[in-house]
Amino acid sequence: MSTGRLIFAADFADVDEARRASLALQPHLGLVKIGLELFVGAGPQALAWAREAGLPVFLDLKLHDIPATVERAVDRAVALGARMLTVHAGGGKEMLARAVRCAEAAGDTCTIVAVTVLTSLDDADLTELGVDAKPDAHARRLARLAFDQGVRAFVCSPEEVATLRVELGPTATLITPGVRAAKGSDDQKRVATARDAVARGADYVVVGRPIRDAVDPVAAAASLDQSVREALAGRA
Numbered sequence: 001m002s003t004g005r006l007i008f009a010a011d012f013a014d015v016d017e018a019r020r021a022s023l024a025l026q027p028h029l030g031l032v033k034i035g036l037e038l039f040v041g042a043g044p045q046a047l048a049w050a051r052e053a054g055l056p057v058f059l060d061l062k063l064h065d066i067p068a069t070v071e072r073a074v075d076r077a078v079a080l081g082a083r084m085l086t087v088h089a090g091g092g093k094e095m096l097a098r099a100v101r102c103a104e105a106a107g108d109t110c111t112i113v114a115v116t117v118l119t120s121l122d123d124a125d126l127t128e129l130g131v132d133a134k135p136d137a138h139a140r141r142l143a144r145l146a147f148d149q150g151v152r153a154f155v156c157s158p159e160e161v162a163t164l165r166v167e168l169g170p171t172a173t174l175i176t177p178g179v180r181a182a183k184g185s186d187d188q189k190r191v192a193t194a195r196d197a198v199a200r201g202a203d204y205v206v207v208g209r210p211i212r213d214a215v216d217p218v219a220a221a222a223s224l225d226q227s228v229r230e231a232l233a234g235r236a
Ligand SMILES: O=c1ccn([C@@H]2O[C@H](COP(=O)(O)O)[C@@H](O)[C@H]2O)c(=O)[nH]1
Pocket: 009, 011, 035, 060, 115, 117, 118, 119, 120, 155, 156, 177, 178, 179, 188, 206, 207, 208, 209, 210
């Protein structure tokens, strides 16, 4: 896999658009993230071009279903060549354990990534959902549950990445979306800059709109990649 730690969220409706944009950014990327919009629209074709280009795919389907269904979906995602695949940590112990076992049995080429608390949720949203904990504590609880089932990679916000690093130790891979220059620009509520996310312990940052919608997407990706590399060097 590339040494890059920037993951581009290729949130497009159209495969050709996703391919063109991602290939232009490829020198600055570790992986490309294929999410719900592209996968629901295009199915397996959503990944084919990336496989051909040697660009590893983070398949962000956030699986959340009964264990047997998730297990079978993991098997299919591995067959499509996904290098990382997301499941919701809130799906419970058995679902998480079976997802991990299935990926291992299918050749261990795909890492199961547990999504903890979505970066679009804040304290008030959790209260509304009946969760009697702050996002930080809830993310820690879900991550621990997943870790104990064998999951070793996690999506969390930059706001709790340091907490998760302490909770899970150095072997965990921590991936943070919610990368923004400032709070309040859109639906992302628990945010930080790429530099801060990595300085606090993130291994990868996921960035979509700030690159996709930039006047010069390649320059935006190059600058984020540079910030991530500097923050990683500063941590060493
Ligand atoms: O908690 C989460 C989990 C996944 N995402 C995904 O990451 C990208 C972020 O894109 P931006 O345009 O930079 O907001 C997007 O595809 C989400 O589905 C997340 O944001 N938060």
